[in-house]
Amino acid sequence: MINRPGLNRRQLLGAALGLTVTGALAACGTRTVDAGGNSNALVAAPSGTPTGPLKEFTLTAQQSRIDLGGTIVDTWTYGDQLPGKPIRLTRGERARITVTNQLPTHTSVHWHGLAIPNDMDGVPDVTTPGIEPGSTFTYDFDVPDSGTHWFHPHHGVQLDRGLYAPFIVDDPEDPGDYDHEWVLVLDDWIDGTGTTPEQVLDNLVNSGGQDHGHMGMSGHGGGDVTYPLHLINGRSNTDPDSITVKGGQRIRLRIVNAAADTLYHVGVPGHDLLITHTDGYPVQPRAAGSLLISMGERYDTVLTVGDASVPFIAAAVGKDQHAHGLIRVEGSSPPDRINPGLVDQQPVGVEQLTSLESVRLPAAEIAHEQRVVLEQGRTGPYVWTINGKTYENTVPLTTGLGDTGRLNIFNHSMMPHPLHLHGHTFQIGPAGGTGARKDTLLLTSHAQASVDYLANNPGNWMLHCHNGYHAEAGMTTRLDYTA
Ligand SMILES: [Cu+2]
Incomplete structure (x- = not known):
């Protein structure tokens, strides 16, 4: 599908992978070609009438x-x-x-x-x-x-x-190969426990969060808010959600991080999760002892159970708390102790994943290349900015219909920021490369990344941190179509 004189596909992909890892910014590819999937087609104009069943x-x-x-x-x-x-x-x-x-x-x-x-x-x-x-x-x-x-x-x-x-x-063309499915929605919970999210935000904005003195400074990924509870599917650890399966069966785990301020390090102790998709897009299946999921991200994995019941554990990164669910295997008793310390300590990161070829963006000339700098503002105790501005003063990024654009993202802060682009999925590294397709990308403390997107969906689109408090405190901008 990618056709470039002088380089065969393997060489091109090898070069592209190098770019992904180093974050180098050279343009890649000379012309636009089809990606093979249906995901790169032009989206109907906003005034278009839906036509599906x-x-x-x-x-x-x-x-x-x-x-x-x-x-x-x-x-x-x-x-x-x-x-x-x-x-x-x-x-x-x-x-x-x-x-x-x-x-x-x-x-x-x-x-x-x-x-x-x-x-x-x-x-x-x-x-x-x-x-x-x-x-x-x-x-x-x-x-x-x-x-x-x-x-x-x-x-x-x-x-x-x-x-x-x-x-x-x-996806009718991708029925999957598993016996059960379990959707796991992770959340950090504070509402109705004596405060509300609006009061939490007020406290942060007015004081920088003095109950949590490391505001923006710790770099441990622990977020800005201390939550009384962490939930999976609306249940705390005193009465966790569960699924019952037979020994040896395969379970598709669809994991959603719906938290506002918490990264989770998830796994099933003693078992690998086979990662098959992230943010809905397929990747080359990869076995992982555990994975890191930030706010707004999704991972699909397949778990093969043995004869023993096991917990699914979501450890709140930097918070010394966890949520869990139970996978009950018929004929075995539930695990008598949940030890989040047993989750594999080397989580697979998204940079280790390779997209399936059918969903890669076509290699193209980069028509718009822009910086996205995420940092803490200096105009108050709790201000977060993109390119030095809060949303009310933002200068939107611009793009043009049909163009391929590149965002060079820099986290110049100690806190993790999951950056979410509406209306599009980008590819990590250059279009035409092998990086995962995503709509939400975690930038850990002082990380940087380069992503390419195809501007196939006209309008003005939000680009923001998916920490709900960071987004409200300014870390929000737009990507606007100007042509
Ligand atoms: Cu953030």
Whole structure:
């Protein structure tokens, strides 16, 4: 598919891999070619009418009382459950989702990971009107991207309440090879435990978070907020969620990190996870003793169990806390002790993953190359910036329809920042290379990375840190189509 005189495909990919690792910025490739998958096609214009087979869903954002497994909280959820009921359909189908807002304030829904038309993206004041209290909005779009995705509000720090749920898109050409499936939604929880996310943000902005003196300085990845609980599928460790399987069976684990401020280091002690997808896009299957998942990211893995029941453990990075779920194997007793220290300590990182050839971006000339510098601002105790500016003063990045663009991302801070681009998936390293396709990329302390995207979905798109508090404290900008 990539055709470049003087280099065969293997040589080209080898060179590209070198670029990925070193972060060198040389342009790669001389012309645009098809990628083979359907994921690089031009998205219908925002005014386009969806045409796929219709599936209808309703969603109510509401106040509710939720049992987190012994701890009862008053919070906000989709429906009366946590996480909300998953939305599931097949790639190419049309989702019509009627959202009713029964909250005391306005809200929105962002379909995280779906490259849908801009006016369905759920960002108030940028793409889609906010939904007023007591009113209804209908999202209506064709579903372009298979994989494990999710949805949440794009409004203030509402996502640190219970407003989240999986959005699973099946791929008819990739049924997978497993006996069971388990969707695992990870979350750090504080709402209704004597405070709210809005109060947490106020405290951070006013004081820099004095209960947590390392603000922005520690570099241990531990986040800015101390959470009383960590949850998997809405359950704390006192009454964890579980799945029951037979010995020797294979389980597809679809892992979503819905937390606002916590990276998790996940694994099943004594077992490998076979990583098959990240952010919905397939990678060359890779066995991992454990993996690191940051806020907004998703990983699909396959686990083969033995004869013994085992825990799935999500250790909160830098926080000395964890959440777990249980994989009960018929005929065996549950594990009598959960030891998060037994999770393999060498997590596989996304830079070690190779995308499947069918989903790589075509090599192309880079028409727009821009810097994205993530750092702590100096104008207050809790200010986060992109290219030196908070969102209210931001100078949006620009691109042009049909172009391939490159973002050179630098984390000039001690804190980790998962950077999320709406409406697109980028490829780590150069287009035409072998890096994973992603919509959310973790930049650890002082890390840098280079990603390429194909500008095939016109509009103005959010580019922001998926730490909910960093995003609200300024670490948000846009990628705008100017032609
Ligand atoms: Cu951040």
